[in-house]
Amino acid sequence: MKIEKSIKVANGYIMFGILIVLIAVLLVGMIVTVNPLFLILFPFILLIVKGFFIVNPNNSKVLVLFGAYKGTVRDNGFFWANPFYSKQKISLRARNFDSERVKVNDKVGNPIMINVILVWKVSDTYKAAFDVDHYEEFVRVQTDAAVRKLAGSYPYDNFDDEMAELTLRSGMDEVNEALENEITERLAMAGIQVLEARIGYLAYAPEIASSMLKRQQAVAIVAARKKIVEGAVGMVEDALSKLAADGIVEFDEDKKASMVSNLMVVLCGDKEAVPVINAGSLN
Known part of the structure; x- marks a missing residue:
């Protein structure tokens, strides 16, 4: 299985200087000599222009040439690369995800309302770009599945399960740790790093509250x-x-x-x- 790799690309300012020189040669040649051969430079100018791109802080560009992954640019600045590269932007910033409140059954079958607050970021751009479709949607769906599994593993309280030492209401630290481990395992295949996961809302469903x-x-x-x-x-x-x-x-x-x-x-x-x-x- 492939993983992210870095690629070195040309400095954009140097290529911009070459572009200015070519434009000047084209204009001077056409005006002074009125020679149409100088128009040959025009396609080269367009290709050079197409190769420029900018990478902002905490962003990256995934470069693909005719379906082949060539590498990822994580450095910030103004760059130039092969104009035939397709460039996919992937943010490396930490992001919050506040899931919707979902109704699930706890370990003893009581309906409860629960949601999770997740802090995550992309750690492997190759996996995020090519191993899953729409990695942001993947994060949402897998987080929802992890919350449902967690809720079914513990009782809300020890009313019905007095032998339970750990409950959703009383064992928040242990439950949050288990939730974070479950989500981390599910999102690893998409190159997602989980920074924090915790239960944001927990209550009995309205019909039994x-x-x-x-x-x-x-x-x-x-x-x-x-x-x-x-x-x-x-x-x-x-x-x-x-x-x-x-x-x-x-x-x-x-x-x-x-x-x-x-x-x-x-x-x-x-x-x-x-x-x-x-x-x-x-x-």
Whole structure:
């Protein structure tokens, strides 16, 4: 398989000077001698003019002669080459690609919306020009395929797959690295270098977004309640131990159960407790 190769071409300013000389000879010969033989110079002048080209910074020109690849000019400046060369411009600049948001299924089948932000540039002009058709379109299609494959390899969250240590939502660094490796492998055949690839947007699809939000809220509430109960149990235990140690009051099992119940209600309730004053005996 061929790869890019550099080619040396003539300095454009030198050839421009030769062009000026030929034009001067043609004009002087026609005016002074009125000899039509000087018109022979006219086709040579046209060929020289056709051979000029400019390469701007971070650009290149791929030179092809009658279907045969001759080389790539990456140097910047004003050049002249064989006028029969066809010259294809390929940019070497870094480019951003913000893919469309696509609906895919994650590892457990939940529909999600996802897109990717890709930074890439051409590293091999031969592969970009001849190994694929329309390398920019190739980048778009292969990036979309890589995103779909990545989304199907991980769950969005570990609701349905609690054994999953890596998810799309929580493992962004690892997921982005896997995405970059996948895209790099797919675009290598087109001579494309991937500078950065990361997930730009990630969310549940609209048809399940509200249900999943309620689920997330429920999980958060349960986790908060669990923490509150753990703290309340510790506080009740400390209170009973302190009262018993200081001999402030003695509890039988019924009174202890009643106090524990009251304290748990006060500590775990959503609203502030309303005190009730007992004006009689404890019995």
